[in-house]
Amino acid sequence: MNKPALLAGLRRVVGEDFVRTDEDSLAHFGRDTCDLFEPAPSAVVFPDSTQQVRDLVLLANDQALALVPSGGRTGLSGGATATRGEIVVSMERMNAVIGSNPGDRTIECQAGVITAQVHAQAESMGLFYPVDFAASGSSHIGGNVATNAGGVRVIRYGMTRNWVAGLQVVTGAGEILELGKGLVKDNTGYDLRHLMTGSEGTLGIITGATMRLASAPGDAAVMVLGAEQMELLLPVLERFGSAVTVNAFEFFSEQALQQVIEKHRLQRPFETPAPVYALIEFEQANDGDVDAAMNAFEQCVADSLLVDGVISQSSSQAHALWRLREDISATLAHRQPYKNDLSVRVSAVPQFLAGVEAFIEQNYSGFEVLCYGHIGDGNVHLNILRPHGMGLEAFKKTCASISEGLFEMVQRFGGSVSAEHGVGLLKKDSLHYSRSAHELELMRSIKRAFDPAGVLNPGKIFD
Numbered sequence: 001m002n003k004p005a006l007l008a009g010l011r012r013v014v015g016e017d018f019v020r021t022d023e024d025s026l027a028h029f030g031r032d033t034c035d036l037f038e039p040a041p042s043a044v045v046f047p048d049s050t051q052q053v054r055d056l057v058l059l060a061n062d063q064a065l066a067l068v069p070s071g072g073r074t075g076l077s078g079g080a081t082a083t084r085g086e087i088v089v090s091m092e093r094m095n096a097v098i099g100s101n102p103g104d105r106t107i108e109c110q111a112g113v114i115t116a117q118v119h120a121q122a123e124s125m126g127l128f129y130p131v132d133f134a135a136s137g138s139s140h141i142g143g144n145v146a147t148n149a150g151g152v153r154v155i156r157y158g159m160t161r162n163w164v165a166g167l168q169v170v171t172g173a174g175e176i177l178e179l180g181k182g183l184v185k186d187n188t189g190y191d192l193r194h195l196m197t198g199s200e201g202t203l204g205i206i207t208g209a210t211m212r213l214a215s216a217p218g219d220a221a222v223m224v225l226g227a228e229q230m231e232l233l234l235p236v237l238e239r240f241g242s243a244v245t246v247n248a249f250e251f252f253s254e255q256a257l258q259q260v261i262e263k264h265r266l267q268r269p270f271e272t273p274a275p276v277y278a279l280i281e282f283e284q285a286n287d288g289d290v291d292a293a294m295n296a297f298e299q300c301v302a303d304s305l306l307v308d309g310v311i312s313q314s315s316s317q318a319h320a321l322w323r324l325r326e327d328i329s330a331t332l333a334h335r336q337p338y339k340n341d342l343s344v345r346v347s348a349v350p351q352f353l354a355g356v357e358a359f360i361e362q363n364y365s366g367f368e369v370l371c372y373g374h375i376g377d378g379n380v381h382l383n384i385l386r387p388h389g390m391g392l393e394a395f396k397k398t399c400a401s402i403s404e405g406l407f408e409m410v411q412r413f414g415g416s417v418s419a420e421h422g423v424g425l426l427k428k429d430s431l432h433y434s435r436s437a438h439e440l441e442l443m444r445s446i447k448r449a450f451d452p453a454g455v456l457n458p459g460k461i462f463d
């Protein structure tokens, strides 16, 4: 199909004003937050209904077009990046909260609803949507489902998958599926809702989602704790876990802390610098919870697990402490870090982290490597910063070879090369470290069943 005919076809589906081909739009909507790949889409379209999404998919099948579903573009793996002349399908006009159902404790949304809006809507119902992370002011609920987003409260509430009660999806063949239908119980065969969750736009375009809500937790208190070594943080979590209900248990290195403090001119959490810090958020359900947490802290100091710590005295202090962790990713963005998002079983974390530390010392000298993440659920974000003066291609090549060593270690530990950021373009060559050849072949068969002509996000997850 020649370009004018292609554009005419797209305009017939979404309307004259909702097809963009100007340079700024192609650059802006052509990529997500991973800036290691150059965007090169042919056009960006903005459907406003499931029917329009279906017509786009049918057109793509008819004319052998490739579509890249696009949410809030906060993804970190290039999953929403169009590098090969694809059509970007932005869901940002499908942004209505369709309804809330307090009896079922659910919210029904179009896919383009921003995650923070789901938080606000849940709060207005006296309930709580627990999936939260630093990008939830921009990410879409559809993107969260497509990536099975995790975030900072996984340790207590699990990942997005746990909260998906129903999905409306247009498959790669152009069929509209209603999955889950908001039912709590439905054992009528394979649960396609779970297959769609985490499929990164390769099996279907999610047009609507019914999300389950939790009871609103009590007020939270936040502590930042300093330790000499990463592997000491797991025994710390065990002590606190026995004393209070832990909502979040995050960690960051002194180098990561320094970047945030310098950029935003923030106060250090306490005077004594420590190589690593844990941020713990716990629920203050009872009067005794703060005392129980303080007792756990004192025991940890007495047993040399911690060197110092601070506890929030107000919600604004809690917010200020959270910034030390949540602002890390955005603070590093201008350095174009090469991100590794690794996980192992929680019980294996101390041994794994000791291995990572030794590996970094041996192989990363000359590179700045910053560690932070969701240590309470076994998830470590390892960011390699591009040295000043090193070209992007040379940097990517070096990082890829360094990553191989890391991934071999992940494989030995039976871990994952992408804990929560998905595969996209960034991790597809490394998938074999976490998935067997047989699993990969089954995944390809599933792709063919949902998207026989390969029109949805081709080249993502695998080729």
Ligand SMILES: Cc1cc2nc3c(=O)[nH]c(=O)nc-3n(C[C@H](O)[C@H](O)[C@H](O)COP(=O)(O)OP(=O)(O)OC[C@H]3O[C@@H](n4cnc5c(N)ncnc54)[C@H](O)[C@@H]3O)c2cc1C
Residues within 6 Å of the ligand: 032, 033, 068, 069, 070, 071, 072, 073, 074, 075, 076, 078, 079, 080, 091, 111, 132, 133, 134, 135, 136, 138, 139, 140, 141, 142, 143, 144, 145, 146, 147, 148, 149, 150, 151, 152, 200, 201, 202, 204, 205, 206, 207, 329, 330, 420, 421, 424, 457, 460
């Ligand atoms: C500062 C920062 C912090 C972050 N922290 C976390 C974190 O703690 N935990 C975490 O899990 N992630 C985190 N992320 C990554 C990212 O925010 C999540 O992956 C998020 O779920 C992506 O949602 P999105 O709407 O931006 O999707 P996009 O980036 O637009 O797309 C992501 C993938 O989903 C597909 N997709 C998007 N919408 C749809 C749809 N409607 N139907 C089908 N496929 C679709 C895209 O094709 C792509 O493959 C962070 C990102 C940033 C920038």
